[in-house]
Amino acid sequence: MRVYNFSAGPAVLPEDVLKKAASELTEYGASGQSVMEMSHRSKEYEAVQNQCEALLREVLSIPYNYKVLFIQGGAHMQFEMIPLNLMKSENADFVITGQWAEKAYKEAKNYGEVNAVASSKDKTFSYIPELDSSKFNKDADFFHICQNNTIFGTRFIELPDTGNVPLVADMSSCILSEPIDVSKYGLIYACAQKNMGPAGVTVVIIRDDLIYDLSGVFPRIPTMLQYKTYADNNSLYNTPPTYAIYMCGLVLEWIKQKGGLSAMKELNEQKAKVLYEYLDNSKLFKNPVDKKYRSLMNVTFVTGNEELDKKFIKQAKENGLVNLGGHRSVGGMRASIYNAMPIEGVQKLVDFMKNFEAENV
Numbered sequence: 001m002r003v004y005n006f007s008a009g010p011a012v013l014p015e016d017v018l019k020k021a022a023s024e025l026t027e028y029g030a031s032g033q034s035v036m037e038m039s040h041r042s043k044e045y046e047a048v049q050n051q052c053e054a055l056l057r058e059v060l061s062i063p064y065n066y067k068v069l070f071i072q073g074g075a076h077m078q079f080e081m082i083p084l085n086l087m088k089s090e091n092a093d094f095v096i097t098g099q100w101a102e103k104a105y106k107e108a109k110n111y112g113e114v115n116a117v118a119s120s121k122d123k124t125f126s127y128i129p130e131l132d133s134s135k136f137n138k139d140a141d142f143f144h145i146c147q148n149n150t151i152f153g154t155r156f157i158e159l160p161d162t163g164n165v166p167l168v169a170d171m172s173s174c175i176l177s178e179p180i181d182v183s184k185y186g187l188i189y190a191c192a193q194k195n196m197g198p199a200g201v202t203v204v205i206i207r208d209d210l211i212y213d214l215s216g217v218f219p220r221i222p223t224m225l226q227y228k229t230y231a232d233n234n235s236l237y238n239t240p241p242t243y244a245i246y247m248c249g250l251v252l253e254w255i256k257q258k259g260g261l262s263a264m265k266e267l268n269e270q271k272a273k274v275l276y277e278y279l280d281n282s283k284l285f286k287n288p289v290d291k292k293y294r295s296l297m298n299v300t301f302v303t304g305n306e307e308l309d310k311k312f313i314k315q316a317k318e319n320g321l322v323n324l325g326g327h328r329s330v331g332g333m334r335a336s337i338y339n340a341m342p343i344e345g346v347q348k349l350v351d352f353m354k355n356f357e358a359e360n361v
């Protein structure tokens, strides 16, 4: 029996998508092969990848002057590729809103002058700091934010005005959760395993003018770490993660069938409301985040008693509600309620929390 899986990532996938993939597992279309077995140079596979890209462009309304790249190495490799590719004058601004933002910042430091314009570390990243644009470097090569902070359960509700400085956003845990205006960004990146598909592929959406020719740059930037390599070769310079890309295509098809990103947003807001409303009225559980910046995707909560947290996580699991432990660095609990988590799962979680509260207060 399938459980309700609240994992932060790899995370729940739509059951319909898994069933479709199962039905095509051994024979995809009329090809007589699994997608897993196909040459990445075959016409059949190229159609799979092109379809995935076309759906992503449609669902996210990606303008024509942006490229979609499929890259391996996760969001972590983007922490390297972004400074390696974009740091022309070797300056960049970062907002430190959590562990991922901090990691991206630390990696970028290896490649140039990096400025932390604001941080919410003083209150364990429980809010998004106010930004003072006079602290922004007008000549920075890029300005980096982590749009949704998976571990701490916060998100940007307003984008910084960075003027001509390209805004770069880590959207690993919020891509496809609601409509966005891609034209406001220079580069968007997201690993697939939160809200887009299985692990193995990372999507980079990059404005054309930011794809620099780095062939004359010294020290040499490895071919596989240059965006241009992917852009010039339709992400087929080497073997891409073919099956992960196929699965992302199925997820995008599912999103489209459900009504696209405005429908996802409505459903995600409904789910988050059910959970936050209960948390706000609970005598046992508390959401430690500034209300204004609450994430729609990752809902954190604590009882204030570590033993009780552990008991909750264990009993929840026995009731088919799994992966509710907070990130190993922060403890407590976290329910990740990505697109594929049905509202019934959130309702069942809240019912279970109510019973647990009645028995433990």
Ligand SMILES: *Cc1c(COP(=O)(O)O)cnc(C)c1O
Pocket (backbone or CB within 6 Å): 009, 073, 074, 075, 076, 077, 100, 146, 148, 149, 150, 170, 171, 172, 173, 191, 194
């Ligand atoms: C999960 C996550 C990462 C790390 O992704 P990997 O694919 O493991 O490198 C980075 N940033 C955010 C916002 C995440 O949620």
